[in-house]
Amino acid sequence: METQNKVAIDRSERILGLILGNEGYGVRRGWLSLLSGFRARGVPVSALVLQEGEIASLIRARGVEVTSGGLQPPPALQGSGAGKFLLLLKRAVTQLKAVAVVRREIRRSGAGTLLLRSPAEVLLAGLAARLSGIRAYWLMPNAISSGYPFDLNRRVYRFVFKHLNVVPIANSRFTDTTIGPGDFERHVCHLGISPAEFDPAVPGTVRRLELGIPEDAIVLGVFARMVAEKGQRRLAEALSDLGEQAARVHLLLCGGPLDSAYATELKTFVQGHGLAGRVHFTGPISDVASYYKICDVVVNSRLDPEPFGFSVIEGMMLGKPVLAHKAGGPGETVVDGLTGWHIEGPDRQAFVVALRRVLADLPRLAEIGQAARTHALANFTSDRMVGRLHQIFGGHNGERI
Secondary structure, eight states: OHHHHHHHHHHHHOEEEEEOSOOOHHHHHHHHHHHHHHHHTTOOEEEEESSOOHHHHHHHHTTOEEEEOOOOOOOOOOSOHHHHHHHHHHHHHHHHHHHHHHHHHHHHHTOSEEEEOOGGGHHHHHHHHHHHTOEEEEEEOSOOOOOSGGGHHHHHHHHHHHHSSEEEEESSHHHHHTTOOOSSOOEEOOOOBOTTTTOTTSOOSOOGGGGTOOTTOEEEEEESOSSGGGOHHHHHHHHHHHGGGGTTEEEEEEBOOSSSHHHHHHHHHHHHTTOTTTEEEEESOSOHHHHHHTOSEEEEOOSSOBSSOHHHHHHHHTTOOEEEEOTBTHHHHSOBTTTEEEEOOSSHHHHHHHHHHHHHTGGGHHHHHHHHHHHHHHHOBHHHHHHHHHHHHGGGTTOOO
């Protein structure tokens, strides 16, 4: 009996991360923080990467065991009618193959907990977990859309949560509300990052002058994909509206792509509204902390509600005040007037009002930045996140289901 109990406990402690392989910046950084954090706590953890990609190499570099699933990406859903139906069938076949791969890795690794982040993996993880007699925990990266007929999208998710051993863990209280009501286990866990990787005392490798930014400029940095919903244009419009009031303010826009219609439109606006030389486009970057360090204020300008916002806690961890649209996660992570400022709405005038608040508080930037760092250290470290998740996973005491 003692041996059986020990096996059950060991199995419940072992975590398998289920990863697509093509994750973008925010989700990729989240995985690295999670897996490194569990490993640092001595929790047995490994990763199954369904499609070999850059993230697999990054995880291996952290000392975490990685198994490659060797699967091909599922076909993209496009077109209509019979063609789209055939694509759906092909995706279903791909998912069934993936279920077999995941179940095999669960058996091989002895994992008692399956951890996933991508919405595309929820159903296959649920099936694999159900058939393997373990729980899968979905760290929701985004809100669940309610824009489908008859609320079908959320109904499907709630069915999976109730019947297929998948437990949703929302990254903010806002994200949790998008699931809707339901009789199933659910949790909220704010994300976290490594203070050592985002340490303001460590000099960065990027200099303002290399980017054409004067040393005495007030630099507002946006760290996001170059797409319309991220709000870079709205921020540029507000800066233009302020005119001479904001003559020293420069925008540093980090992220790509720069060859898209949106980026071209934004560059045209900048040229036509007297902002040339004050708006700087970097394209995709790798040493993200060094770019944060040359900013005075970090901005999350996303127009629709941000589920969480990695750039918010990264900026605060580096001692930078954060300006963010308060809808969604930033309304929970940024303390208005203390660690930064809230943008009250997505419209142009709200952005203008928010920028005026920043300009009025320029003498307090160092004070606000220190408060931001203190707030991030208390609430948004990777160790705190991992501890909270480990507490959630351990709540079932190794029980088989």
